[in-house]
Structures are given as C-alpha cells and as structure tokens.
Amino acid sequence: MTERLFTLAVWMSAALVAVVLVWVIGDLVRLGIPHLSLDFLFAAPRDAGRNGGIGPILVSTVLIIGVTLTAALPLGLMAAVWLAEFTTRGHALGKAIRLSLDVMAGVPSIVFGLFGNAFFSIYLGMGFSILSGGLTLACMILPVFIRTCEVGLAAVTDTWRQGAAALGMTRTAAIWHVLLPAASPAIAAGMVLGIGRATAETAALIFTSGYVDRMPESLWDSGRSLAVHIYDLSMNISGGDTAADAAALVLITLIVLFNMLAQWLSDRWLHRRLVA
Secondary structure, three states: OHHHHHHHHHHHHHHHHHHHHHHHHHHHHHHHHHHOOHHHHHOOEEHHHOEEOOHHHHHHHHHHHHHHHHHHHHHHHHHHHHHHHOOOOOOHHHHHHHHHHHHHHOOOHHHHHHHHHHHHHHHOOOOOOHHHHHHHHHHHHHHHHHHHHHHHHHOOOHHHHHHHHHOOOOHHHHHHHHHHHHOHHHHHHHHHHHHHHHHOOOHHHHOOOOOOOOOOOOOOOOOOOHHHHHHHHHHOOOOOHHHHHHHHHHHHHHHHHHHHHHHHHHHHHHHHOOOO
C-alpha cells in the first residue's frame, strides 16, 4: 500500500507540473496568436508598443544573448574544468570558489543589474548598451553553468581518465577529447539553464541595456530585450496587454529554439571529439 501511494503521489506531481505548463502556454497561445503576423515580427513598434511589431527588439534580444554566451561559455567551461580536474575537495581555494559560486547563484537579479550599471555602464564607460547588458547576464549565468559543468565532469568515472593515460594522451588532450564529450549532457544542461535565465531576464537589463526600442546599429547601442518590452507593455502602457501576450509567446518560442540549438550543438560538437 505504501509503494502504491508513493507511486500515485509521484505521478500526480508530474501530472500537476504538466497541467500548469500546458495551462500557461495555452493561455498565451489563445491570447497571443491573434496578434501574431509577419509584420509583428519584423516591423518596428509604434504608439509605445501598442501597434507595430517587435523587429528591433528581437534583434536586440538575440545580440544580448550572443554577447552573454560568448563571454560566459568559454570562461565557465574553463573554470569548471579547473575545479573538477585540477583541485581536490579539500583544496582551500577550490572550496572558497565553490562557496562563492553557490552564493552568487542565489543573488537576486536586481543586484546583478546594479553591479552591471556601476561596473560596465559607468566605470568601464559602456553606458546603456547591448554589450553592458550581455556582460551583466554573463555574470548572472556563470555560477549555475560552472557548477553544473563541474558536477558533470566529476561524475565521469576514473576509467575514462585511466584509459586516456594508457593511450599516452596528455592531460589537455584527455580533457578535450575524452572528458568533455563524456560530460556533454551536463554541459548542455548548464547551457539550457543559462540561456533560459538570460533570455527571460528583466531587472538586470533595465539598468544596463536600457529601454530604447529602435534598431541597434552596434553592440554599443542601447537595446530593449523582449522580457523588458513585455514588462513595459504590461505595467506601463495602457492597452498594451494584447501586444504583450504576443511578445510573450514569441519569447517562449525563442527560449525553446535556443535550448534546442544548445542541445544540438552540444551533441554535435562535443561528441565528435570522441572520434577526432
């Protein structure tokens, strides 16, 4: 009886999560689909976003995410490799870095926004720009990405390392051709979590990338992300709810596409290292 009750509770929990997800997405589809069109996707917003489209905002969002991933992925992957392969559990510096990462993962996004504004926008002179917003988001996703990749590398059994050593591979070659491909599911999971948080971020970008809704000409221009645009339409613009629903549907679609791309790139690139 206990086993059956536990199994029923597990299935009911999974079903509840699925129902909530379908409810949210279904509500957005119902409210947003009537407003979606090619003109909405490519045109510039008019009348404070009530009319027109989200073309410049989509471009700004993609550029911000591009800057974020370009800055965070190499740095995060190298930090994870160092923590997993070059330190021990009792290593004082490693323990301090792990504790710092865990604390940073729980820091509210508004704090990262204030830091990004003070450091990137003011101290480094980047101002309200796509570059400033992307680098701020990179700081936000690094803790989760590093810890996820570290756990994935640590989970790779020592037989992989011993096999690489038996073949005469250097430590660098073993990490690049053996350990990273073996840990690719964890790396992909870290990328998915990071992309999801960065794409849906609002508070940090208000202080760094800004509110400007025109087409950006460079990374030094201010740019409004989709999440900020949705917030502005919902909270500050009377009559902007319909456009906000359509933009939210586009944002969810964009997150799904980014996640699928991250998974595909991880499988294609990292697994190819095994046969390289």
